[in-house]
Amino acid sequence: MAWHEILATGIILAGTAFYCWAAYSRKSGPTSCIGCGKCVADGVCILTGKKVPGISGGKGKKL
Numbered sequence: 001m002a003w004h005e006i007l008a009t010g011i012i013l014a015g016t017a018f019y020c021w022a023a024y025s026r027k028s029g030p031t032s033c034i035g036c037g038k039c040v041a042d043g044v045c046i047l048t049g050k051k052v053p054g055i056s057g058g059k060g061k062k063l
Helices: 003-024 038-042
Strands: none
Touching: none
16 A cells, blocks of 8 residues: 555544544443434433433324
8 A cells, every 4th residue: 555545544534533532432321312202202212211301101192
């Protein structure tokens, strides 16, 4: 491999590592909502197993 191919690969890997660090390092537990809709159905997050604040969980108006 030529030096510029190795350099390009290194830059791509470093950019990916930086993005992952910036996006996920300061969070504990699941990274974010996956949009499954389970919390709307019963008020409990499928990732954390905890009650989601502000969602009644199946009570109220059906869509």
